[in-house]
Amino acid sequence: MKRHLNLTVNSEPRQILVEPYYSLLDMLRDELHLTGTKKGCDEGDCGACTVLLNGVPVTSCLVLAHSAHDAEVTTVEGLATREGLHPVQQAFAEYGGLQCGFCTPGLIMSAVGLLEKNFDPTEEEVRYAIGGNLCRCTGYTKVVQAIMAAAEQARP
């Protein structure tokens, strides 16, 4: 039986009817049609479904939708503003940090999560922050370069 769920998604308060067994990922995709967040495994192994839950990167396939009650969720769709792309998005485009793009939303959210608490990460810290994000296309070299460049840009 679907139950009501209140939460904020990309700064917008939402009230949604959701099945109790739905994951946050399925809720975002199937109910809100926010399909930028990807399902690569549904088992917590690939990171394609990464979103920010109260500012912290989580794999949304492992989070029950109802456990996000009253929480704040940010997905890849919520990053760009009227002024333009988020610096991490910009850097991924400029430095070639994406190919097929399926891992990209998840990688970007992991990177945004990292940069929100660490403005000046080392290359190793970047590699650890995206340690749960599989990418089969890029070999990570340009992904890491992009995140390092975004960090530099975002530094005050």
Added chain:
Amino acid sequence: MTTEHNVLGRSLPRVDALDKVTGRATYAADVYLPDMLMCKVLTSPRSHARIVSMDTSKAEQVPGVRAVITGNDFPDRYFGSGAVRDRRIMARDEVFYIGEPVAAVAADDEVTAQEALELVEVEYEDLETIVDPLEAIREGSTLVHPDMPNFEGYGFAMGGNNCTLLDADRGDVDQAFRDANQVFEETYHSQAINQGFLEPMACAANVEANGRLTVWASTQGPYQVRAQLASVLDIPLSSIKVNAMELGGGFGAKLRLAFEAFPALLAMKTGRPVKLINTREEVFTLNGPRLATTIHLKTGVTSDGQITAREAHSVFDVGAYLGAGPNAGVGHALGAYDIPNFRLRSYGVYTNKIYVGSYRASGVADMHFAVESHMDSIAHQIGLDPLEFRLKNVVKEGDANVSGASVPANGLLETIEAVKEKMSLPRKSEEGRGIGISLGEWRSGSGPSTASISVNEDGTVSLLTGSVDISGSDTSLAQIAAETLGVELDQVIVAKRDTDMAPFTGPSGGSRIVYSQGKAVQMAAEDARDRLVGLAAERFGVPSEALSCEGGRVYVQDNPPQSLTLSQLAAASLTSRSGPIIGMAALSSMPYAPVFNTQAAEVIVDKATGQVRVTRFVQAQDVGVAINPMGVEGQLEGGAVQGIGRALSEEMQIDPETGRVRNPSLSTYLMPLAIDMPAIENILVGVPSADGPFGARAVAEPPGFGPPAAIANAIYDAVGIRIKELPLSADRVLAALQGQDGDEYHIDVEALKKAETG
């Protein structure tokens, strides 16, 4: 080739970058249609069995279930992914592997569909099973498909379970072995691997009001899907439209019809749109991976290190069906070397396990591991530096390649030099730390290619091709068009394509898009340019030769201010004698253009655990001309990391009794993560190809095949052990360090030769 280029050769962001960083790019699973049903597939739990009976009535009664189909709902026909028509889209009366589809359900949601599947009753009667290909190729072994000789498309092979046989011969090999100073024989084995694309297979289908079928597919080959779907549904090809959605990685796995037929038939039955999305487990168990290959090599060498003869026998596991072409690896058994005498054979063998699919440099990658490890091994045994031994034998311009074609000018030696310098080779090895190299050749992909280009009234250019973007190929194609027409990249619009709209094109695979499709785009752009110039010539009353097309305009060379912009010309063309500006081109094949590379790995081997860590990876590749250097580097880096995964950790563990995939998840099938990998170092060498667009060569395949050999050779350099089986996992390395003999695989070459001679 350093002529002035404006757009070509620049590391511009991908044309689809914005869509992808904002999450707007639409993949097949992102298709939501009103009233859409979800499809789930029931698969066989048996390796080989007769289906005695099937009852779907209970499943049909589950509330929310709209239709259930079995093999009997499809027309009674076979289809083939490779050469042989050996397979039904859904099992009818017999199953040949664990995971073979036997029924499918369409329901209001996935949970209901899954629930219904569990109520489908199937009674099986087990039949004899054979899983090991080296056993299956033996005479008298259990047969997977006793009726193989009747399969349409079955050609020349030995029979039994051997369904394909490729061969290549030159010279008198036996005499050459007798004359050689030393002869070396080794057997190598590469494991079954999954392509690892991040986007699970997904598709949707809907029947339009006019009765035509629309399919949304995650595919590298929309026209292949259309043709195969028409065949299995027995409907006209023209009644199907395939939308090629954004592709979340394929690497060969998505070249052909996958599961589109299930939602298609269910949509036809229910009149509602139906979508299917594979789970990750299904990615491992339902869709053809690359299966294991065992290769026996024999090489004759003179006292000064010249190779005089090579024999190769390769046995590759096909699984239950030939889901990919026959193993092309045999054509690479000479490696990047000039060898006067050879006898090369590759045998495809049926077994009761998931059918084989394609994966980046299918077959070639396995052969490459064997050949480049073997080269290293011989060098050490005859006391030559591995690089020196290779240099003595490398192919040069004008040598005949394996099929007798003359090798054109190329950058092989430059790639060797570049890696040598970057890695400071030869370097004295330290205990536990080593460097290994490998050289490789790929042949730029060919095949039918088309393009059409129209110039819009605002001076922008619309590019239409039937090829699916993989690895940034759309961006390269757009750069080729922009360069040819003298406009900026942002003036080129790349149309999203479907099979109704775009002209026929071969699939995106085999590193053919930039080389072949790019050529078609260049020709189409030249055609459009000629028309623009012709129109301007008419207006100015000067000959076409007096004009140039550059910077968004056509101008008189001697008097540049006398010009018309593309926008003015396109607008004028609407009422001109020849009509709107449109350029077109089509071609069916491209000449032989080799791509050579050299790769080097530096590793640290932990002698206590057997753990191998790649600390540096350097590669140089002759790319001809880099259309987009950033894109090319991205290809090289991604390929190298896939290869490192294949070398060290990836393996589909297949149960030797039942053929079941034992590790169908990303936590048990270990692909490289960012924390495991070094930054990849690339060197782009540019010896232009004669025929590629602006001299470009293929890029994507070669970087993936060198790492296993380079790393195996580095392990030898570090600790003096030669491992001949992949992956080079910690337990295998440790066992070898402890002196255990790893020779687990054996091909009975004499029996194969005897079978051939009769």
